[in-house]
Amino acid sequence: xxxxxxxxxxxxxxxxxxxxxxxxxxxxxxxxxxxxxxxxxxxxxxxxxxxxxxxxxxxxxxxxxxxxxxxxxxxxxxxxxxxxxxxxxxxxxxxxxxxxxxxxxxxxxxxxxxxxxxxxxxxxxxxxxxxxxxxxxxxxxxxxxxxxxxxxxxxxxxxxxxxxxxxxxxxxxxxxxxxxxxxxxxxxxxxxxxxxxxxxxxxxxxxxxxxxxxxxxxxxxxxxxxxxxxxxxxxxxxx
Amino acid sequence: xxxxxxxxxxxxxxxxxxxxxxxxxxxxxxxxxxxxxxxxxxxxxxxxxxxxxxxxxxxxxxxxxxxxxxxxxxxxxxxxxxxxxxxxxxxxxxxxxxxxxxxxxxxxxxxxxxxxxxxxxxxxxxxxxxxxxxxxxxxxxxxxxxxxxxxxxxxxxxxxxxxxxxxxxxxxxxxxxxxxxxxxxxxxxxxxxxxxxxxxxxxxxxxxxxxxxxxxxxxxxxxxxxxxxxxxxxxxxxxxxxxxxxxxxxxxxxxxxxxxxxxxxxxxxxxxxxxxxxxxxxxxxxxxxxxxxxxxxxxxxxxxxxx
Ligand SMILES: Nc1ncnc2c1ncn2[C@@H]1O[C@H](COP(=O)(O)OP(=O)(O)OP(=O)(O)O)[C@@H](O)[C@H]1O
Ligand SMILES: [Mg+2]
Numbered sequence: 404x405x406x407x408x409x410x411x412x413x414x415x416x417x418x419x420x421x422x423x424x425x426x427x428x429x430x431x432x433x434x435x436x437x438x439x440x441x442x443x444x445x446x447x448x449x450x451x452x453x454x455x456x457x458x459x460x461x462x463x464x465x466x467x468x469x470x471x472x473x474x475x476x477x478x479x480x481x482x483x484x485x486x487x488x489x490x491x492x493x494x495x496x497x498x499x500x501x502x503x504x505x506x507x508x509x510x511x512x513x514x515x516x517x518x519x520x521x522x523x524x525x526x527x528x529x530x531x532x533x534x535x536x537x538x539x540x541x542x543x544x545x546x547x548x549x550x551x552x553x554x555x556x557x558x559x560x561x562x563x564x565x566x567x568x569x570x571x572x573x574x575x576x577x578x579x580x581x582x583x584x585x586x587x588x589x590x591x592x593x594x595x596x597x598x599x600x601x602x603x604x605x606x607x608x609x610x611x612x613x614x615x616x617x618x619x620x621x622x623x624x625x626x627x628x629x630x631x632x633x634x635x636x637x638x639x640x641x642x
Numbered sequence: 643x644x645x646x647x648x649x650x651x652x653x654x655x656x657x658x659x660x661x662x663x664x665x666x667x668x669x670x671x672x673x674x675x676x677x678x679x680x681x682x683x684x685x686x687x688x689x690x691x692x693x694x695x696x697x698x699x700x701x702x703x704x705x706x707x708x709x710x711x712x713x714x715x716x717x718x719x720x721x722x723x724x725x726x727x728x729x730x731x732x733x734x735x736x737x738x739x740x741x742x743x744x745x746x747x748x749x750x751x752x753x754x755x756x757x758x759x760x761x762x763x764x765x766x767x768x769x770x771x772x773x774x775x776x777x778x779x780x781x782x783x784x785x786x787x788x789x790x791x792x793x794x795x796x797x798x799x800x801x802x803x804x805x806x807x808x809x810x811x812x813x814x815x816x817x818x819x820x821x822x823x824x825x826x827x828x829x830x831x832x833x834x835x836x837x838x839x840x841x842x843x844x845x846x847x848x849x850x851x852x853x854x855x856x857x858x859x860x861x862x863x864x865x866x867x868x869x870x871x872x873x874x875x876x877x878x879x880x881x882x883x884x885x886x887x888x889x890x891x892x893x894x895x896x897x898x899x900x901x902x903x904x905x906x907x908x909x910x911x912x913x914x915x916x917x918x919x920x921x922x923x924x925x926x927x928x929x930x931x932x933x934x935x936x937x938x939x940x941x942x943x944x945x946x947x948x949x
Binding site: 454456475476477480481486488492494495496497501504505506508509552556 | 820823824826827830831833834835836837838839840841
């Protein structure tokens with residue numbers, strides 16, 4: 404079976420600055436795959452390259468078997484890739500509701516209403532603040548909004564870039580639990596970049612380690628958790 | 643000279659002029675608010691729209707259309723539609739290729755496009771002034787003040803109504819529709835908007851077209867109100883409208899109208915009491931004063947939160 408997302412020997416960067424070198428990875432339908440790596444390893448670049456900004460300089464990105472590497476960002480997003488960016492990037496001047504509506508820009512109204520209800524049930528905090536300007540919410544609330552906004556598009560593949568950034572451990576746990584349950588209910592596939600490698604790998608089917616723009620290690624979640632390299636560099640020494 | 647009636651009449655005339663400035667200022671403010679740039683060729687878009695209104699009128703007359711109402715509606719529709727296309731073309735040719743260029747580059751192309759539009763109209767329409775007889779000749783007496791009749795002309799009534807309708811429609815589009823949400827989203831974070839599937843290029847093109855439609859309403863109204871057109875008229879009016887937008891707080895639709903009305907009032911009242919010689923000095927003097935006291939303009943809000 405072809406994987407939902409497949410990167411083949413992808414190189415990418417910014418102008419003359421090469422960041423990703425020969426990166427190959429695949430994400431199967433319904434899987435949770437995590438990507439770990441140090442600051443500056445190129446994790447965000449990898450996620451953004453999938454979304455077409457920047458565009459890859461070599462290699463191929465396949466989505467549902469089709470080559471998407473030259474498609475404009477808007478087209479890829481409409482084909483079912485949603486992105487929760489690093490640092491949330493919610494629309495601060497707009498209300499919570501308007502942010503969610505932006506996520507559902509292409510949904511027909513009945514679908515939109517159901518999805519909105521589902522998101523407000525998943526994140527009850529957002530329901531209480533539906534008319535509030537998004538920029539005045541707490542960091543955690545903004546992160547929930549960023550995730551909900553992405554899910555409003557009913558993506559097939561959700562790209563999550565450091566969803567735990569600045570959140571209390573309990574909230575992070577809740578968000579991961581809800582993502583795992585969304586995978587079951589919506590058939591969602593997830594590619595997650597996470598600093599909290601232990602948490603990410605513990606819920607992942609598969610993981611990749613990115614170092615200086617190259618994949619240096621990959622394996623199932625438990626395998627990586629056991630690996631000495633991962634333990635030493637990403638799990639903060641002994642368990 | 644100091645009678646109340648005279649003063650009120652001048653206020654009414656100033657309000658009319660101000661609404662023309664305001665209509666054009668709407669285009670400056672929308673493009674600035676959503677795309678973050680000043681479209682310095684906007685004054686020429688206004689000039690083009692006035693000529694288009696004129697051509698529509700001549701065309702309708704040639705076609706034997708007698709009804710004045712039909713003529714005026716025809717002028718509005720024709721000028722608004724074609725001016726919107728000019729707005730689109732202007733953006734596509736002069737600004738879109740420079741999306742990621744340094745900020746000064748689109749300023750230069752704007753000047754280039756301005757000269758192009760002026761010369762184009764000069765070549766195709768001739769350099770001499772075009773004049774149209776007043777179409778709407780009715781005036782209505784609002785009241786008598788010490789034997790001075792304060793009047794409002796039918797043209798002024800059409801101007802007030804069309805300005806308010808334009809402003810309300812633009813406001814409603816920006817604040818109440820999915821397109822407007824996308825416009826505001828692009829204004830805040832264009833890259834994020836495209837990560838949600840929004841075609842930022844299309845949103846920007848539509849914004850330019852909306853601004854052009856506002857200028858077209860002004861162009862038609864100038865044709866009806868003054869009836870005098872020349873290929874150079876876009877420059878000073880464009881500068882004044884830009885001033886109005888800055889005065890009101892650039893980025894704010896209400897501010898554009900308020901700034902336009904203030905500028906129109908200052909200019910008209912100054913001319914009425916002190917002569918027309920220094921009216922532009924007065925207008926720009928007020929701008930400088932307001933910017934010293936309130937750098938973001940009257941209704942402009944200093945950006946509060948930047949995440
Ligand atoms: N817009 C840009 N222009 C030029 N270089 C960039 C740009 N964005 C990132 N880089 C560079 O690319 C490299 C990889 O950055 P990237 O943001 O992908 O890292 P990351 O793995 O996401 O790091 P972090 O964990 O800190 O988020 C860095 O060296 C960075 O300086
Ligand atoms: Mg990153």
